Structures are given as C-alpha cells and as structure tokens.
Amino acid sequence: MKIKDETLGMWLGVLGVAFFAVTLPMTRLATGTQAAPQLSPWFVTLGRAALAGVLSVVFLLATRSPRPQRQHWKPLGMAVLGNAVGYPLLLAYALRVVTASHAAVITALLPLVTAACAAWVLHQRARLGFWLCAIAGSLLVVAFSLLRADSQGGFGFEWADVLLVGAVFAASLGYIYGAQVTPALGAERVICWVCVLALPVTLPGTLWLWPQQPVAASAWVGFVYVGVFSMWVGFFAWYRGLAMGGALRVSQTQLLQPFLSILAAVPLLGEPLDIVTLGFAGAVVATVVLGKKLSQPRVPAVAVAATR
Numbered sequence: 001m002k003i004k005d006e007t008l009g010m011w012l013g014v015l016g017v018a019f020f021a022v023t024l025p026m027t028r029l030a031t032g033t034q035a036a037p038q039l040s041p042w043f044v045t046l047g048r049a050a051l052a053g054v055l056s057v058v059f060l061l062a063t064r065s066p067r068p069q070r071q072h073w074k075p076l077g078m079a080v081l082g083n084a085v086g087y088p089l090l091l092a093y094a095l096r097v098v099t100a101s102h103a104a105v106i107t108a109l110l111p112l113v114t115a116a117c118a119a120w121v122l123h124q125r126a127r128l129g130f131w132l133c134a135i136a137g138s139l140l141v142v143a144f145s146l147l148r149a150d151s152q153g154g155f156g157f158e159w160a161d162v163l164l165v166g167a168v169f170a171a172s173l174g175y176i177y178g179a180q181v182t183p184a185l186g187a188e189r190v191i192c193w194v195c196v197l198a199l200p201v202t203l204p205g206t207l208w209l210w211p212q213q214p215v216a217a218s219a220w221v222g223f224v225y226v227g228v229f230s231m232w233v234g235f236f237a238w239y240r241g242l243a244m245g246g247a248l249r250v251s252q253t254q255l256l257q258p259f260l261s262i263l264a265a266v267p268l269l270g271e272p273l274d275i276v277t278l279g280f281a282g283a284v285v286a287t288v289v290l291g292k293k294l295s296q297p298r299v300p301a302v303a304v305a306a307t308r
Helices: 003-020 023-031 041-060 070-094 102-108 110-121 129-149 160-185 185-206 217-245 247-267 275-293 301-307
Strands: none
Touching: 003 217, 003 247, 023 041, 023 070, 023 102, 023 217, 041 070, 041 185, 041 247, 041 275, 070 102, 070 160, 070 185, 070 217, 070 301, 102 129, 110 129, 110 247, 129 247, 129 275, 160 185, 160 217, 185 217, 217 247, 247 301
16 A cells, blocks of 8 residues: 555545534434434434435436445445444434533544454554554543533433444444445445445435424534535545555544544634643644554564565
8 A cells, every 4th residue: 555545545534534523413413302302313313314325326326336246235234234324323312311522432432443343354454553552542532521521510421321332333343344345436436325225214214204393493404414424425535535544544533533523613613722622632643643653564574675
C-alpha cells in the first residue's frame, strides 16, 4: 500500500467521522426522550435506511452499476446487519433512556473494537505500539466523556449500556465487512447495495410505522440527517478511507468523533469551546498520528537485506 494512499485514506476517514459526529444528537432529536417521545426508534432505524435505500437506487441506476458477484453477498449482508439494522436500532433505543453525553462514554470504545475486528476479519497486523496508542486514545476519550457527563449531572451505568455495547460491536463488524468488498465494488456502491438489500424490509416497515401523531419539525430534521448523511453520504468517504488507508489504522480516526461533535456545536448551537476540550482533543490527535506510524508490522532485517 502506497504512503500517499494511506494518507488520503486517513483524511477520508476523518471526513466520514465528521459526518458521523452529529449522529448521536440528531438521533436523540429524532426519537425524543421518554418524557417527550417523538419518532419511534423502530421508525428511525427502518426509515433512515429506507431513505438511504431510495437514494441508493437512484445512484446505482444513474451510474449503471453492475450487480455484486456471488462472493460479495456475504460481506454485504453482514454490513446490512451491522450498519443498517443493528447499530441504529440499538442506539435509538438506548438514547430513549440515556443522554447523548452518556452514550458517548460507551461508544468511545468503537475505534478500539473496530481495530480489533480488522485484525480478526481482515487479518491486518500491527506492532504493539499501535495497540498501546489505540488503548491510550480510547481511555482519553472515555475519560473526557466521563468528565462531561459528570458536569451534566453525573454518570451511572444503566441497563441501556448493554444496548450501546451491542451497537458498538454491530457497527464495528459492519464497517469491516463493508471495507472488505470496497476495493472490488467501490465505497459508493458498497453502501448503496447495503441500503438496497435492506429495502424489502426497511421500506414496508417505514410505511407501516409512519407516525400518526404530530411530530416536531426538529425531529424530522434529525431523521433526514441520519438518513442522508449518517446512513449514506458519510459512508462514501468512510468505506473508501478504510479500504485505502487500512481499516486497522483508519478506524482510530473515530477517536476524534466526540470532539468534532463539540466543535460543530459551537457555530450551530452556540456552545462554548473550553480549554479542557482542546487539551483532550490535542492528546487524542497525538495518539492517532503516533498510532498510524506504529501500525505497520516491523520489517524483518532479513527482508530488508534482501532488497539491497
């Protein structure tokens, strides 16, 4: 893999993470809370995939994309279960119970779990230093999320955390299996086929569960965002980044997600940006950069000598 491709893959990963960064608050906006429910978690889960599925049909027809080959269907099916159903459904139900800040504590483990899945499924290997950086970055994000949760009323484990852990594993497997077929199909076609494969379930389910009661306009805004950007556009960059830069390495850009969420909230919601956030963000960036440098397995001395 060329260094230039690796670097571009990392930047595409950052772009994908930037799109995903607003998923937690937008999902909570769409579903509401237990005290003031809006759209049902099932409707948001099926509806966002159905919306992305309709857009995908248009894209595949417009680009005259060929059908996937036989060996591609299993990874695509795993991506459907992980990214189109498992993650959004478990996340939507959990966010009915806990705040977005609370959820961020658990989902902060997503980069580490994704890297582990890449090592398991794709047989990608890295030196010990990479794993130490990955663990350090995850611990920094968890510590930061705990501090924020404490400042907003404290953090305590809830039964919904089991759903969040399930969501983390579902998303990780979906990411990796999608990245597995990206070199053959292309990032855009992977997520499009994932959404199209889910349409026979998501489209009828969306129509069946269409809300009968009045829903706030803000909930519809959250729904459209997670359907267009979280479920579709973001994956164009994300799958491409995982394939080009290596899923094990690029997965660590997810550590930036909570900080990008806060950064986006500054102009959109008028929230202040404090020095603690900047400090944690800088430390996390350092672990990502160092981890990238340490991600390649060490070349044996014999192999180096043979190339001279």
